[in-house]
Amino acid sequence: MFEGRGPQQETIAIATSCLEAVRDLDGKIEKFGQSYRARARRMASMVYETGLLSTIAYLYAKATKDTYEKVVKANMPGTGKMDPQVLRNEQGKLPRNEELAHAAYLNHILAYISSKLGRDGQEKDPIGLVKTLAENPVELGVAESLLRPFLIELKHLAEAVLEAEE
Numbered sequence: 001m002f003e004g005r006g007p008q009q010e011t012i013a014i015a016t017s018c019l020e021a022v023r024d025l026d027g028k029i030e031k032f033g034q035s036y037r038a039r040a041r042r043m044a045s046m047v048y049e050t051g052l053l054s055t056i057a058y059l060y061a062k063a064t065k066d067t068y069e070k071v072v073k074a075n076m077p078g079t080g081k082m083d084p085q086v087l088r089n090e091q092g093k094l095p096r097n098e099e100l101a102h103a104a105y106l107n108h109i110l111a112y113i114s115s116k117l118g119r120d121g122q123e124k125d126p127i128g129l130v131k132t133l134a135e136n137p138v139e140l141g142v143a144e145s146l147l148r149p150f151l152i153e154l155k156h157l158a159e160a161v162l163e164a165e166e
Helices: 007-026 032-050 052-063 065-074 097-116 126-134 137-161
Strands: none
Touching: 007 032, 007 097, 007 137, 032 052, 032 097, 032 137, 052 065, 052 097, 052 126, 052 137, 065 097, 097 126, 097 137, 126 137
C-alpha cells in the first residue's frame, strides 16, 4: 500500500490516514475529534514513561472491551473510515466520546504495531498482543522503537487538525 516510500514517509502516511478517519467520524459524532486529540497528546508520552505494555493495558481498560470490539468491527476495509452505526448499542446510543476515543486510538496503535511486526489482524485481540510482546522482549523493544515516531506524528497531526477540548 505504501510501497516505494521511506520509513518516515510511510509513518506519516499511515498517521495521516488515521487522522482522516478520525476527522470523518468527528463530522458524524459531535466532539469526538476533541477527545481523540486529547488521547493523542497524552498517550505518546505515556509509552515513554510507563512502557508500551502498560499503555496498551491502560487504553484497553479505558476503552472497555465492548467498545474496542465495536471500533474494530466499525472499520470499513479499503476506506480508512468507521461506520458510526456499528458503534451504537441495542438502544441506538453511542459510547461516551472519551471511551470511543481511547478505543480508536488503541486500535490505531495496535494496527500499526501489528502491521510493522508482520502480525496483521492481531490488533483485534489486545490482550493476546500484550501477552505475545511480554513473552518476547526483543519484539517488544522493536515494537516500541517503531511505534514512537508514529505516535509523535499522530500527536502532531491531531494537534494541527482537531479542535482542543473545552
